[in-house]
Amino acid sequence: EGDGGRVCYVNGGLVPEAEARISILDHALLYGDGVFDTVIAWDGRLFRLDDHIDRLFRSMAAVAIPTPVSREELRDLTIRAVRANKLDNAYVKWIVTRGSNDTPLMDPAGCAANLIILVRPYIHRYAPDSRSGLRLKTAAIRRPPGQVLSPQIKSLNYLNLVLAKIEAKSAQADEALLLDIHGRVCEAPGYNVFVASRGTLLTPQHDILEGITRASVMEIAAQQAVPLRICDVELYDAYAAEEVFLTSTAGGLVPVVEVDGRVIGEGRPGPLFARFSKAYQEMIASPDWGTAVHGE
Numbered sequence: 001e002g003d004g005g006r007v008c009y010v011n012g013g014l015v016p017e018a019e020a021r022i023s024i025l026d027h028a029l030l031y032g033d034g035v036f037d038t039v040i041a042w043d044g045r046l047f048r049l050d051d052h053i054d055r056l057f058r059s060m061a062a063v064a065i066p067t068p069v070s071r072e073e074l075r076d077l078t079i080r081a082v083r084a085n086k087l088d089n090a091y092v093k094w095i096v097t098r099g100s101n102d103t104p105l106m107d108p109a110g111c112a113a114n115l116i117i118l119v120r121p122y123i124h125r126y127a128p129d130s131r132s133g134l135r136l137k138t139a140a141i142r143r144p145p146g147q148v149l150s151p152q153i154k155s156l157n158y159l160n161l162v163l164a165k166i167e168a169k170s171a172q173a174d175e176a177l178l179l180d181i182h183g184r185v186c187e188a189p190g191y192n193v194f195v196a197s198r199g200t201l202l203t204p205q206h207d208i209l210e211g212i213t214r215a216s217v218m219e220i221a222a223q224q225a226v227p228l229r230i231c232d233v234e235l236y237d238a239y240a241a242e243e244v245f246l247t248s249t250a251g252g253l254v255p256v257v258e259v260d261g262r263v264i265g266e267g268r269p270g271p272l273f274a275r276f277s278k279a280y281q282e283m284i285a286s287p288d289w290g291t292a293v294h295g296e
């Protein structure tokens, strides 16, 4: 089949991934007009499932896409889709598109939303025990401010982040660091940013997606009494930091060892990262935070 036996959910049913179909007139394809969210299953549990569902529903509300299913239905469908793929550790992506009408014009009239649930085996982007980390390069392109397109909406319009990534790759860096229009540290493509500066963890406050992994890191900081500030973060803070790391649902906690040629700390993942990464691994495996996929 070429899809490794994977199945996904499209508009009402589970189908082999290779047979999933969506119109070429869909507004997601034509205009990036849709929203998404990503959740992971770890050890048979969907981590912070309701937080992700809530955020997806807020994204739909913000772009005025009528919800194609209820929260409860989405929960059940997600569990069914992970089960059907016989996975304990999974990457799950919900994609909600505006849908299509019978013209290729930018007119939402008559569109009906499509829901896709894509399930893949969990993809390790970075081994938690690795002794290395990412080298970041500040992108020339800036993150759009909320007045242009709210970064709180997880929209299917990710071109800004794709372009930043292309810049980073062409400069032989591993990943991009995006600044806001004022030149402050903002995000990496698909990641929030944390900077350890003089013993305090800093994380940007404006023009970011308020990541759920970011929220988990804040919980860990509170538990471990590590001082944390949500504030403006300057490039200087990153360059002079003891440690820098990135956070995302799909990638977890990812250490950074270099920013624009400045070596961060000792040039390898630091002690704060090690502590937070361990605590986060425990958190994603904990029944307190996870929804069982295969029943308890």
Ligand code: PMP
Pocket: 038, 187, 189, 190, 191, 192, 208, 209, 210, 211, 212, 213, 214, 247, 248, 249, 250
């Ligand atoms: N910022 C952006 C733009 C993202 O797409 C993501 C990935 N969802 C994040 C930050 C990290 O958010 P989370 O921890 O909720 O995955």
